[in-house]
Amino acid sequence: MTNPPAVAVLGAGGTMGLAMSVRLARAGLAVTGWDRTPGRARPLADAGGAVAVSPASAVAGASVVVTMLSDADAVLAVMGGGQGALAAMADDAVWAQMSTIGEAGTAGCAGLARERGVLLADAPVLGTRQPAEQGQLVILAAGPPAARGPLVPVFDIVGRKTIWVGDQPGGGTQLKLVTNTWVLAVVEAGAEAIALAEGLGLEPGLLYEALDGGPLDLPYLRLKGRAMMARDFTPSFQLRHAAKDARLAGESAHQRELDLPLIQVLAERLTQGAKERGDLDVSATYLTSAPSA
16 A cells, blocks of 8 residues: 655645645645744644744655645745755655646746756645635646656545646646636625625625526525625635736736736726735625725
């Protein structure tokens, strides 16, 4: 029987990185995490994992290295350079880049991986904190077949399914941009529908009564809509990250000269809200439109 992989999680104190690393540790894998703010990763130690003092020390001995950081600049800074994690990785270790960092960021990671001679899987996820805690993420992966074997036990613990998009890094990121566009459009449309109902003097819950049981009755719309109506914006997917993701989708559309105005509007609207409410949940975009805000 193959021994389970030793896993390093860089960004183990963030919303997603913490949920994933704790779940991996509780499943019996040897997990070492690192975070710029070490105290945020303390629950990993409570779950049986270890917390390292640097990215390089975190990846020492790991067969799988997961990056789950805020943006491309953070990933490239942590992994690159003479003191970065890539320099300390074992030659046969696999890098699973699971942050949402866009096409340019993914290309930068692929270049670093080639220079170092390690296998890279581009594997962002669809899902937020609660699905990560429950092992219900959808992993959108692309990378060489040789990288897949070591990653299967990791992906199977944190995700309910993995979709392989191709053999080269990039396809996973592209699919994440597509799915994020839909997710963010649902949230913003729900926010504006609720704001319109309130502006008209209607009870917002009538929206869900009208949609109940039909093809437009989306669970995610209900989830975020309840948060909006309760003014409960406890973060599971922070608004500032949503704004960043919308901008990444807009960049890819612009590069291909695609006429997709909704993506641009989403990016502008979410960025506007994130200036004041970036640490709140994405559902807080509602406050930008709410009549009583």
